[in-house]
Amino acid sequence: PLAGAGNGSHKELEKAGLLNKTKIAEGGRKLRKNWSLSWVVLVGNSLVFFKDPKSQTPSNWKPGNSRPESSVDLRGAQLHWANELSSKKNVFKLRTVTGNEFLLQSETDSLIKEWYKTIQHVIEKLDRE
Numbered sequence: 511p512l513a514g515a516g517n518g519s520h521k522e523l524e525k526a527g528l529l530n531k532t533k534i535a536e537g538g539r540k541l542r543k544n545w546s547l548s549w550v551v552l553v554g555n556s557l558v559f560f561k562d563p564k565s566q567t568p569s570n571w572k573p574g575n576s577r578p579e580s581s582v583d584l585r586g587a588q589l590h591w592a593n594e595l596s597s598k599k600n601v602f603k604l605r606t607v608t609g610n611e612f613l614l615q616s617e618t619d620s621l622i623k624e625w626y627k628t629i630q631h632v633i634e635k636l637d638r639e
């Protein structure tokens with residue numbers, strides 16, 4: 511199991527890993543792309559992004575041991591495959607209720623599919639609440 515999972519916290523660590531990330535809109539306003547590798551953690555209802563992925567590995571990550579770059583509330587969020595929005599393969603778009611939009615990408619098909627499925631599960635779970 512991932513470090514931090516089942517630690518008694520109500521915030522369950524669902525998934526963590528490295529993805530290419532760029533923010534493409536903030537509050538509905540389009541932004542210039544700036545792709546970078548990001549350490550992405552799905553914990554509770556949030557997707558949390560960390561810089562400096564080199565110092566992070568799934569086995570040593572613990573909630574609270576580094577400061578997140580940003581965090582996305584998945585409640586009411588929308589997820590779509592978005593290969594038309596990039597020349598890269600395996601791209602999906604995540605849009606928050608506040609109109610922030612992110613593209614997430616991996617060269618590894620199986621990995622990006624797992625992320626898509628897991629995030630979609632959380633969004634659907636929140637939709638039912």
Ligand code: I3S
Pocket residue numbers: 542543544545595596597598
């Ligand atoms: O959708 P775009 O504008 O073609 O995205 C590309 C640009 O952001 C480019 O940077 P410049 O702003 O210097 O042109 C990036 O280097 C590319 O990675 C972006 O496209 P991809 O297809 O990689 O998402």
